[in-house]
Amino acid sequence: MAQQGILIVLSGPSGTGKGTICRELLRNDPNLYYSISATTRSPRTGEVNGVNYWFVSREKFQAMIENDELLEWAEVYGNFYGTPRQYVMDLLNGGKDVLLEIDIQGALQIKKKFPQGVFIYILPPSLDELADRIHKRGTDSAEAIKQRLSCVTSELSCAYNYHYLVVNDEVERAVHKIAAIITAEKCRVERNNGLIDSICQTSRNVLKL
Amino acid sequence: MAQQGILIVLSGPSGTGKGTICRELLRNDPNLYYSISATTRSPRTGEVNGVNYWFVSREKFQAMIENDELLEWAEVYGNFYGTPRQYVMDLLNGGKDVLLEIDIQGALQIKKKFPQGVFIYILPPSLDELADRIHKRGTDSAEAIKQRLSCVTSELSCAYNYHYLVVNDEVERAVHKIAAIITAEKCRVERNNGLIDSICQTSRNVLKL
Numbered sequence: 001m002a003q004q005g006i007l008i009v010l011s012g013p014s015g016t017g018k019g020t021i022c023r024e025l026l027r028n029d030p031n032l033y034y035s036i037s038a039t040t041r042s043p044r045t046g047e048v049n050g051v052n053y054w055f056v057s058r059e060k061f062q063a064m065i066e067n068d069e070l071l072e073w074a075e076v077y078g079n080f081y082g083t084p085r086q087y088v089m090d091l092l093n094g095g096k097d098v099l100l101e102i103d104i105q106g107a108l109q110i111k112k113k114f115p116q117g118v119f120i121y122i123l124p125p126s127l128d129e130l131a132d133r134i135h136k137r138g139t140d141s142a143e144a145i146k147q148r149l150s151c152v153t154s155e156l157s158c159a160y161n162y163h164y165l166v167v168n169d170e171v172e173r174a175v176h177k178i179a180a181i182i183t184a185e186k187c188r189v190e191r192n193n194g195l196i197d198s199i200c201q202t203s204r205n206v207l208k209l
Numbered sequence: 210m211a212q213q214g215i216l217i218v219l220s221g222p223s224g225t226g227k228g229t230i231c232r233e234l235l236r237n238d239p240n241l242y243y244s245i246s247a248t249t250r251s252p253r254t255g256e257v258n259g260v261n262y263w264f265v266s267r268e269k270f271q272a273m274i275e276n277d278e279l280l281e282w283a284e285v286y287g288n289f290y291g292t293p294r295q296y297v298m299d300l301l302n303g304g305k306d307v308l309l310e311i312d313i314q315g316a317l318q319i320k321k322k323f324p325q326g327v328f329i330y331i332l333p334p335s336l337d338e339l340a341d342r343i344h345k346r347g348t349d350s351a352e353a354i355k356q357r358l359s360c361v362t363s364e365l366s367c368a369y370n371y372h373y374l375v376v377n378d379e380v381e382r383a384v385h386k387i388a389a390i391i392t393a394e395k396c397r398v399e400r401n402n403g404l405i406d407s408i409c410q411t412s413r414n415v416l417k418l
Contacts, residue, residue: 121398123408156405164396165404177396184393187373187386189330195374196365199332 002095009100011107012122013152015134017168022101024175033091035100041079072109104158121162125169211304218309220316221331222361224343226377231310233384244309250288281318313367330371334378
């Protein structure tokens with residue numbers, strides 16, 4: 001039987017380059033699957049059900065909440081977004097690893113329901129660097145950047161609830177570290193309960209000789 | 210200030226290839242240092258004090274035990290062997306990682322005194338494979354191999370006291386996994402208490418602008 005897959009939950013302040021890191025991780029690791037969220041918002045042009053999102057009605061989403069079918073959910077600007085538990089569990093039970101990029105509130109909800117997940121917080125090398133990156137996007141005013149950074153300091157203090165901290169000073173280096181975390185977690189004793197038993201089993205055969 | 214180094218403790222039944230794994234790890238990672246044991250036995254031809262062992266008198270060794278200067282110690286065939294705490298701590302405090310290959314009793318002693326160490330148990334892919342490897346060495350009789358394997362099953366049950374299990378099916382793969390464990394452990398939140406504070410510090414500078 002294949003070892004159960006690992007749920008990897010990635011969070012971090014906006015501007016830390018989480019999206020790029022996720023794309024690189026998925027490109028390098030064929031056993032890693034991206035978790036697809038359910039949402040009540042309408043599909044935008046080109047978005048495909050089961051690829052970008054699971055598009056569901058408000059009634060369906062409400063039923064999913066009531067039946068505890070979501071690992072986490074939130075309402076954003078009047079639309080609901082959530083992580084369907086069954087889709088994730090099917091992948092994990094099939095030995096696939098699942099990657100989930102999500103905000104801090106969502107991550108903490110998942111940690112309560114699925115503590116055996118691996119929670120990784122992506123940090124900017126410095127707040128100056130983060131301000132630079134947001135500034136270069138050109139989508140925020142100086143005042144908005146200042147506002148955003150004042151939130152970041154409180155967001156960073158939540159990082160202590162995660163298992164791992166990875167500084168994104170260079171994408172390649174950060175991706176290497178997260179890949180190492182996945183490899184290491186697969187070796188953790190609590191994820192390999194059956195392993196020693198199965199080796200001892202072969203021992204009994206040897207000793208019978 | 211450099212992050213404190215990590216103490217990596219490697220154990221496993223004899224014949225699992227721990228020695229080869231250690232040599233490869235040390236060859237690949239210039240930040241990794243091998244812990245040198247103290248012993249009361251006489252140096253053999255070619256052995257150098259401070260390279261192979263710290264050669265000390267029985268009186269000196271006894272004083273080290275009494276002053277709690279050893280992370281672990283044992284008496285084997287009338288000679289004492291132990292791991293000097295200060296040598297390891299100096300390396301760790303200088304940001305170096307320290308590798309220690311040691312038997313299960315020694316590893317469990319260290320875990321009590323230094324729980325922040327990383328404890329890795331090397332497993333053979335199967336007991337048949339282990340029997341083959343010991344047989345190929347040609348140093349043990351069939352009876353001795355059988356005896357050794359009957360000890361192994363009880364040794365394997367101790368593996369649950371370690372943090373990680375690594376199967377040595379292929380040396381290169383096992384070395385890759387242990388290197389990943391070292392990389393991952395350096396990212397663990399409890400080893401990076403100062404990191405978030407230092408990033409928040411840069412934030413205050415930004416917000417003052």
